[in-house]
Amino acid sequence: MNNTSLQELYHHKIIPDLEKKFKYHNKHQVPKLVKITINRGLGEAGQNSKALEKSIEEIQLITGQRPIICRSRKAIAGFKIRENVPVGITVNLRKQKMYDFLNKLINLSLPRIRDFRGISSRNFDGRGNYNLGLKEQLLFPEIEYDQIDKIRGFDVSIVTTAKTDEESLALLRGLGMPFYN
Secondary structure, X not given: OOHHHHHHHHHHHHHHHHXXXXXXXXXXXXXXXXXXXXXXXXXXXXXXXXXXXHHHHHHHHHHOOOOEEEEOOOOEHXXXXXXXXXXXXXXXXXXXXXXXXXXXXXXXXXXXXXXXXXXXXXXXXXXOOEEEEEOOHHHOOOOOHHXXXXXXXXXXXXXXXXXXHHHHHHHHHHHOOOEOO
16 A cells, blocks of 8 residues: 555545544544654663764654754753753654655554554543554664664654544544554
8 A cells, every 4th residue: 555545545435434423514524644753762872972873864764854853951960961962853744754654654564563463542642642652663664673773662643633532543543553452
């Protein structure tokens, strides 16, 4: 399934299904994807510029977009963090890149997880957004095992216009997200 078919699927099948299921009066009431945010906390890699560059390179390969570096606002001695030190990287995907990433996540990456039975439907935030934590970057075909220095995970947040988790679950199920419960 290519990325244009994911958008076509949304317009031709999911919108009518959701209008019927939730009794919307207008197609603009139907929930849609707004953006997908990918975050990675750096931990000790924030002190190491080589590890920071490697993380940026990996996220850029996976998403097709260069991430921005999130820096600490103040020093926290307990965490050994000084002010203005890199603590994470983040990417916001919208429009075509969002659909490309979602298509790759659903059809290529999630099925590569060992003993994969689906993802939990309990990771909604109460406002129609879904959060997913991935434990390793090797799930994506762009990342080669020989090229990584350390296995690092990242978080994926799927932001929708849905008002409730039930509407968002129906939307993501229609797009092909493999939920098990």
